Each structure stands twice: as structure tokens, then as C-alpha cells.
Amino acid sequence: MSSSSSSHYYLAYKCLIFIFLAIYFLPSHAAVKNYQFDIEVKNVSRLCHAKPIVTVNGMYPGPTIYAREGDRVMINVTNHAQYNMSIHWHGLKQYRNGWADGPAYITQCPIQTGNSYTYDFNVTGQRGTLWWHAHISWLRATVYGAIVIMPKEGTPYPFPQPHMEANIILGEWWNGDVETIVKQGDQLGIPPNMSDAHTINGKPGPLFPCSEKHTYALEVEQGKTYLLRIINAALNDELFIGIAGHTMTVVEIDAVYVKPFTTKTILIAPGQTTNVLVRADQIPNRYFMATRTFMDVPIPVDNKTATAIFQYKGIPNSVIPSFPQLPAPNDTLFALSYNRKLRSLNTPQFPAKVPLKVDRKLFFTIGLGANPCATCLNGTRFTASLNNITFVMPKTALLQAHYFNMSGVFHADFPDKPPTAFNYTGAPLTANLRTSLTTRPRLSKIAFNSTVELVLQDTNLLSVESHPFHLHGYNFFVVGTGVGNFDTLRDPAKFNLIDPPERNTVGVPTGGWTAIRFRADNPGVWFMHCHLELHTGWGLKVAFEVENGPGPEYSILPPPKDLPPC
């Protein structure tokens, strides 16, 4: 090698270093993304029924929020509907900023008719698929949409770049007015009428009547790979979804990258998101994408199948699509084995920072129950509880009460374990299904920056069932899960502390338990609840009061001026 060519290399090398430093020290290109959300009632027709529904900007599903990691997002929500409204940005961590989290009467009072509130938050340290939805009563039945967070400029995905991306939002449709249906259920003390259809991007597909125009189709080109951002926005149903003839590679859950694995079917609980890569590698044709409920106990559910079409370019609509083979609706083994495959990517760039030492151990039992109700259908009302406590909703938002030191709104005395130990998942317990109702909500108080391990234990009070639990303000690591009663001696030894899935919503298996860990470094009041709306309404919820850290930079931000009053 001549000296002149080696000096060329040297120059190129210097140049590269210069470019690298220039990129490194350039101010970050964080942008402000502004959105206007007008809450409006619009007539929408599905399954041959037209009815007024609550929408955002007249859209069903609502608009997609696009942001890049590092951006500031400002969404001005103006309520033109007759209902109180609040919107939750599901999975956004909202560091020190519970004011923008959204659950009504937990972090804010609702936006009343004719008023506006601007949700103002930064997207920090997160990228992937999340979603937004109404967080008051059952209004999220129609008020929901996707949040797509792109990685920082110049940062590729840790998987092959797809040719195209599409959002696949799963939902539920009622022919009747959902708020009337919920009110009726509440008055009678029984579950409200179940949904009449499932939907994919708001459309039930051709297996339902009057569906010609109500079928979602994704046009694909043979040989190309697509990234599907799948969101379960259903209220009460855990869902299977598959595409005939094709396999999916799971690459991300709840906006966290995972170790890729392929599967013919994915399982997704209400609240969860799953990104999959699908290669259009079959004979050009039309293929059904189908979704239906997973339910492994004899509890009535909407068992109808929604379909969309994975349509190769150039294939006429007259071709009848083939149908995917989904697991049986009660396939417990599939559910357990699918969830076991989920592992954090855990690379130097995307590490799994699992708390190894635990400061605070919590054990919460999940129960269904029945309390006396003279005016109800059977003299009792269905209820649900954590540690036998049915959460009562306050009239003032808890975050304000916490921030302004208001007394008399809540007690910070939620117990760390159930009042009595019993054979949680043994024979069905039906003798005494009463739960404890307090006049004020009870919160679990957590020291700032402490590491928390929470074991959620299903019980056979009334019935065992799978419950998807969602924690606001945090992601957590799912360090362990099992069937039966949690064994405090044997089970922790089997925890995965290396690459457990990190997410914001996790299914507690039917008659089983799930252990999660997180570091309580986000001060504020954070809701945790079953993401089956039926159970949330029955009281299967609690909130954590996480104390401020040292000094203002680790404390809750001051409330925004336009925070809605009660």
C-alpha cells in the first residue's frame, strides 16, 4: 500500500469521525406535534344498523397520532358531545406528568361538554405502537385510535426494514347505544349486553350482514414484507388473530422490541399491542385475516369472528378468500405457550433493566363477587375486587388531591396482601362472595425509586378467569407466571430476570398468577386495573400513590392551567 493511498484512508477516517461528532453534538431534532381532537357524535352504520356514536373528528376508529421518539405532542381535545370525556394515551410513560395521563377522576376531572383541554407530553425513551382511548365509562367502545412512535431520525428498526406498515385495530361493535347498555347493566347489577360483532379497523367483515362496504382490505405485493401494528381495542375480549397461509414474526409488544419468533396465530389482550412482520410469500390470492375470542372458562362472551382481507395486488374481489386455522376458543395450552415465547430483545442498545433487588413485595388477589343490592335483578350486584377491596370512584381527581394535599378524598392504606390466605385457585368459592366497599378509595403508597414486585393472583371466587392488567405511568417486567397458587418458596427461583417481556398490560392466566417488577421512579398517582371494561366497572382496580423524589427535578410537574375542574 503506497503512502499516498494510506493518507487517503487517514483523511477519510478523520472525515468520518468529524461527521460522527457533528451528528452526535447536533441539537436533537425534537419536534412539536400538534393535534386537534373534536369529540363529536356522528351517525355510523354497521351490521345494517345506523346509530349515533361518539367519535374523534368524525372518524371511527379515530385519527392516528404520529410522533418520533423525543417529540413533544400537544393534543387539544374539545368536547362537543353530551358526555363527559377524558382520553388516555395508553402506554405513554408520562414522566412526572400524570396531568396528561387521562383516566377520569384518577388524574383529571373530565372535560365537560363545550370545554377543551390540551394533553401536553413528551415521548421519551419509547418507540413503537401504542394507542389512545377514552377513559371514562365505556366510551372507549368507539373513541380510540393508534399511536405510532417512530425511532429517532437515523435509528433503524432492529429488524429488516418493511416495505410498508399498516395499523390493525381490533374492536367490538354494539348495535345498541353502548352508554344505555352499560347503564342498564349497572341498574340490574348484571353484565351489560355483550357486543354484536368484533371489528378490524372498525369493520366487521363479510361474515356479517350488510358488510360489503364494511370490510378492511390490505393490498400487498408478492415478495414484500409488511409491518402490521396490531392493537386490541376491544372492551372485554382477549383475541386470537391469524392470516390464512401466512406466518407472522412478532418483533415488538407494547412498544418494546422482543426477540423475534414466528407464529401462525397471535394472542392479544385488551390494552396490548403487537407488531408483526408478514412476508407476502404465498401464491397471489385473497387471504382472510381473522380474529375471535379466547375464553377458557364457561363465561358467555361474544364468540363471533371478524375478518379482513390480505389481498395480493391484481387479484379481483370476486375470488373467495381462504380462512386461517385459529386455535380453539378455549385453547389454554396455546395461550400459555404463546406467552412463554415473549422475551425482551435485551441488547446493549435496548437493555432489559430488570430490578434484581426488591424493596417492596405486593401480593394482590383478583376476585369476582356479589354484593347485596335491593333494586337489582337478583337482589345482588356483580362486583370485583383486589385483595377483597372493591375500588370506589372518587368525585375529585386523585392526582389533584395528592398534589394539593387535600384531605378526605382517599386513604393511602391499600393492604400489601389479602386479608386472609386461602386456597385461591381451589374449588369454586361461592359461599360468601361479598367484597369490602369503603366510602373513599384506598391507594397503595410507594416510596420514590423503590423497586416493586407485584404478584397478581387469580382466585376461584365465583369463577377463575384470565385478566389483562394494565399499569399507568410505567412499563414493567413480567418476571414469572404460572397456573395455580403462587408458591412464595419455589416460584421466585424460576423467575426470568435476564430477558423477561417488558410491557404495560399483562394477562394473568385463568386460575393462575403473574409476577411483575418495576422501579417506582415516576412520581404521581397511577391507575392499575383489569383492562376488561366489564371488570374495571365492577371495581377491579387500584391506584398507586408514588411519592416525589429528592428536589423538583424528581417531583410531579405543576398542573397545567387548563386542567379541567370537577
Ligand SMILES: *[C@@H]1O[C@H](CO)[C@@H](O)[C@H](O)[C@H]1NC(C)=O
Ligand atoms: C342518526 O340516526 C338516527 C337513528 O339512529 C336518526 O334518528 C337521526 O336522524 C340520524 N341523524 C342524522 C344526522 O342522520
Ligand SMILES: *[C@@H]1O[C@H](CO)[C@@H](O)[C@H](O)[C@H]1NC(C)=O
Ligand atoms: C382548543 O380548541 C378549541 C376549539 O377549537 C379552541 O377554542 C381553543 O382555543 C384551543 N385551545 C388551544 C390551547 O389551542
Ligand SMILES: *[C@@H]1O[C@H](CO)[C@@H](O)[C@H](O)[C@H]1NC(C)=O
Ligand atoms: C417536554 O420537553 C420540553 C423541552 O425539553 C420541556 O420544556 C417541557 O417542560 C417538557 N414537558 C413535560 C410535560 O415534561
Ligand SMILES: *[C@@H]1O[C@H](CO)[C@@H](O)[C@H](O)[C@H]1NC(C)=O
Ligand atoms: C339488552 O339485550 C336484551 C335482550 O336481548 C334486550 O331486551 C335489551 O333491550 C338490550 N338492552 C339494550 C340497552 O339495548
Ligand SMILES: *[C@@H]1O[C@H](CO)[C@@H](O)[C@H](O)[C@H]1NC(C)=O
Ligand atoms: C356462541 O355463543 C352463543 C351464545 O352466547 C352460543 O349460543 C353459540 O353456540 C356459541 N357459538 C360457538 C361457535 O361457540
Ligand SMILES: *[C@@H]1O[C@H](CO)[C@@H](O)[C@H](O)[C@H]1NC(C)=O
Ligand atoms: C373446549 O371446548 C370444546 C367444545 O366446547 C370442548 O369439547 C372441549 O372439552 C373444551 N376443551 C377444554 C380444554 O376445555
Ligand SMILES: *[C@@H]1O[C@H](CO)[C@@H](O)[C@H](O)[C@H]1NC(C)=O
Ligand atoms: C339470577 O338468579 C337466577 C335464579 O337464581 C339465576 O338462574 C340467574 O342465573 C341469575 N342471574 C344472574 C345474572 O346472576
Ligand SMILES: *[C@@H]1O[C@H](CO)[C@@H](O)[C@H](O)[C@H]1NC(C)=O
Ligand atoms: C403538600 O405537602 C408537602 C409535604 O408536606 C409539601 O412539600 C407541599 O408543598 C404541599 N403541597 C401543596 C400544594 O401545598
Ligand SMILES: *[C@@H]1O[C@H](CO)[C@@H](O)[C@H](O)[C@H]1NC(C)=O
Ligand atoms: C387447593 O385446591 C385444589 C383443588 O381443589 C387441591 O387440589 C389442592 O390440594 C388444594 N391445595 C391446598 C393447599 O389445600
Ligand SMILES: *[C@@H]1O[C@H](CO)[C@@H](O)[C@H](O)[C@H]1NC(C)=O
Ligand atoms: C371480603 O370482605 C367481606 C366484607 O367484609 C367479607 O364478608 C368476606 O368474607 C371477605 N372475603 C374474603 C375472601 O376475604
Ligand SMILES: *[C@@H]1O[C@H](CO)[C@@H](O)[C@H](O)[C@H]1NC(C)=O
Ligand atoms: C434510583 O435508584 C437507582 C438505583 O439505585 C439509582 O441509580 C438512581 O440514581 C436513583 N434515582 C434517584 C433519582 O435517586
Ligand SMILES: *[C@@H]1O[C@H](CO)[C@@H](O)[C@H](O)[C@H]1NC(C)=O
Ligand atoms: C361531568 O363531570 C362533572 C365534573 O366531575 C360532574 O359534576 C358531572 O356530574 C358529570 N356529568 C355526568 C353526566 O356524569
